[in-house]
Amino acid sequence: MWRRLIYHPEVNYALRQTLVLCLPVGIGLLLGNLQLGLLFSLVPACCNIAGLDTPHKRFFKRLIVGGTLFATSSLIMQLLLLYTAVPLPIILMVMALLLGVTAEISALHARLLPASLIAAIFTLSMAGNMPIWKPMVLYVSGTIWYGVFNWFWFWMWREQPLRETLSLLYRQLAEYCEAKYGMLTQHADPETALPPLLARQQKAVDLITICYQQLHMLSANQQNGYKHLLRSFQIALDLQEHISVSLHQPAEVQKLVAKSHAEAVIRWNAQTIAARLRVLADDILYHRYPQRFTMEKQIEALEKIARQNPDNPVGQFCHYHFSRIARVLRIQRPLYARDLMEDRQRRLPLWAALKSYLSLKSAALRNAARLGVMLTIASLFGAFLHLPKPYWILMTVMFVTQNGYGATRVRILHRSAGTIAGLAIAGIALHFHFPQSIALAAMLVITLVSYLFIRQSYGWATIGFTVTAVYTLQLLTLSAEQFIVPRLIDTLLGCLIAFGGMVWLWPQWQSGLLRQNAHDALEKDQDAIRLILSNDPEPTPLAWQRMKVNQAHNALFNSLNQAMQEPGFNSHYLADMKLWVTHSQFIVEHINAMTTLAREHNMLTPDLAQRYLQSCEIALQRCQQRLQYDGPGETQDANILDPLEGLPSGPLSTMEQHLQRILGHLSTMHTISSVAWRQRPHHGIWLNRLRRSD
Known part of the structure; x- marks a missing residue:
């Protein structure tokens, strides 16, 4: 029983997150400085968003980088607000553009951008109320605490994430x-x-x-x-x-x-x-x-x-x-011994990442600019509403903004509904004037329950976090009731700004990226077929190439799913693309089966393998060319040979049956493309007449 409790993923995660948040509060209560303990518990929120709790061989190096960025963001925010006349919107825009280079280094480093901006926003609420050095020390010491605690936790359960x-x-x-x-x-x-x-x-x-x-x-x-x-x-x-x-x-x-x-x-x-x-x-x-x-x-x-x-x-x-x-x-052993090839994604050095970042084609630059503009608009709304520190609107924008339109829309709905329900519950609870000990015990239980649900339902977790946030304000200011209605307005404003930013500020519509993902999937298919039909395919490259085929198809499938949730999509185009992806899945399954046959040396003769390889490459070339051009397919394919010419008929081996079916699917995909690409939606500059690779 205890194994099922302590090793359950949601329970283990909830216990870790609750302890790392609540232990500083408990220590502050014991030392008679509860307010400092509550402020200290804000730092793990930045660390969570930055992914500093991800088990990594460079765990402590990432902690040092994260803590340094948090403290630097805090210092810049305070110095520019207190000693210069630089407006808050300009500060937020410049910080977003400067920190955006982290996304060019690697996907994991990209999480440092929103976390550092949230650290600056937290500092905005503290600026002028305490010495400049205090928030910086808070971030550095909080990151150290967060790192040490998580290191100890992962040391006790070293293998648990995997x-x-x-x-x-x-x-x-x-x-x-x-x-x-x-x-x-x-x-x-x-x-x-x-x-x-x-x-x-x-x-x-x-x-x-x-x-x-x-x-x-x-x-x-x-x-x-x-x-x-x-x-x-x-x-x-x-x-x-x-x-x-x-x-x-x-x-x-x-x-x-x-x-x-x-x-x-x-x-x-x-x-x-x-x-x-x-x-x-x-x-x-x-x-x-x-x-x-x-x-x-x-x-x-x-x-x-x-x-x-x-x-x-x-x-x-x-x-x-x-x-x-x-x-x-x-x-309980694999069928054959393979060397697991490591993930080929590499992080760029800082200077190379900076050079790539300073290009108008950079997705990281567009994302940073989008965040900067949304934060600028949020701060301008705060000025219009005469809010000296519109930190709640800014935090809402950061918390609900996700990578894609669909994810952001779902997060906005959960955030807004959860906040409304949480504020209503907190407003009712505040009228009972619970003693501090009962309030803190209830906050501990609510935090634990919220983390149990956060990965399954963000909306239910938001209800609990909103209640604890209101009670935190009550313990810090003793006047939380006056914040309830303004915080509700701020949350709704932040959600509206985030939604508008994802729709109108340089959106990367997945329906516009389908062509690139489809081309990449065909390229991976071609590489796999070449390897399978080679003279002596090795098991490890075969297994790795098979996984790349599956992953490329998944990227295409994810794009299609997200495109079907985007506003104003062409239903006929996406229906055709759904059929195109269906045939692509059949090709993936045939490649999976052929990989098994090739590994067991169920091969074709060299001459027959060469003929099938040429036929597959012709068919793949036809599909790829049809993806590249917007014009009628006949003009582009007139000089390409029929891929079925010269292939044997009659009884076929298992490998030949798979190859024949792949050619049939490619022929159908080419026919679908001739109709689909001409009726696809055009979302701005991401589609050109000729597909240009980045």
Whole structure:
């Protein structure tokens, strides 16, 4: 019982965040300086947004950089406000543009921009009420406390972050396997059956990407303590490879189901695998040794169906992949030894990042300018409302602004609704005049409960945080009731400004980025097919290239999902793109299956492999050229050979069947593109007549 409590991801996270916030308050209460303890608890908010609690091989270096930026932002804000006549809007704009270069260094460094701006906004509320050095010391000491506490916490649960991700990955693979093979007769129409499977496949690949990033950040390959988790991750890669292969043969599936009880047997196998994966997910999360496992009866029943229907490829297909999944789950070792290639993303040195940042094409520059303009507008609204320090509007803008339109819209809705409910609850509670001890105990419980829900429902967590924020003001000023209505107005203003900024200030519409992501996905497909059809493909590059294909397709799928939530999109264009992405997913699944065959040396003759490679490259070239030009497709493709010319007909090997289906999907994708690109929405400068790579 205690394992399920202490190792549960939400409980572990809530305990860590609550203790790092509330211990300084408790120490301040014991020392008779509660106000300083409450102010000290503001610093972890900056550290959380900056991602300084992310386990990393450069953990303390990132803490030093973060604490230095917080203190520097605080100093600049106070000096410019107290000793110069520089208006607040200009200060915020300049700080946003200066700190924006962090996003060019790496994605993790990019989180330092909003965190440093929030540190400056917190300082705005304290400027003039205490000496200049005091907020700086507060930020430095608070960051040190935050770093030491989290280092100690991760030292006690060294492997827990990776365990949580692996557990989620195994659960997602279980859901994907159960959904894909549970009801085969429902998969006859890909337009209705595939989107739910795509969403599950996307989540699995996203979790695999997170695992790669965590392994790279922790240098886990060089630490003996992570060996069993590395083995679990490699097992998950094998499972994903065999679960996410293409079974899109509706006619053959229907024939097999009509002639035998194959559907029940395949569902039995899938449910057995899914149940075992859920057990392994709990074993990984709660530090338990896995029990013995076998599914011989299920595999024998599947083998019998494949033997009774030798002319139907579905039976052999399922037996081949399920038997290998069963072997992995039985021996609890990966099918082959692979070296996990580290994440190829590198952080840029400061000077190189600065050079890239000073370009009008820089996404980091646009994001920093967007934040700067939104903060400028928020400060001007504060001046219009005669607010000397409009810190609440500014903080709301920072808290609700996310990377994309859809995420920002959801955060705004949760923030505004949670704030209204929290202020109403706090306003009622203030009339009861609870003693300080009861108020602090209630704040502790509310903080813990809020952190239990924050990763699942930001709106419910906002209710709790709003109540604790009001009571913090009450303990600091003894007059929190007069802040309730102004804070509500400030929150709604901040949400409106953030929404307007994401819609009108240089938005990066995902519907406009679909073409670039589609081109990247085709390029990764081409690289994978070249590697698979090479003379002697090595297992490690094969596995890494397969994951890059899956990740590129996921980027395209994410863009499509976000584009469908954007205002004013072209429904016909996105419907065509949804079909295009569906066929792209089939290609990904065929590449997954071909990777397995290539690793087991189920290869074509060199001459036949070369002919198929040329045909695939011709088909991919046609699709890529159709993505590059807005004009009619016929003029651009007139001089390109037919990719199906010169290929063998008649009985085909398994590898040839996959390649033939890939060519068929590419032909359909080219036809769809000829219609889709001409009716797509034009969102400003992100689409040109010729696609220009950055």
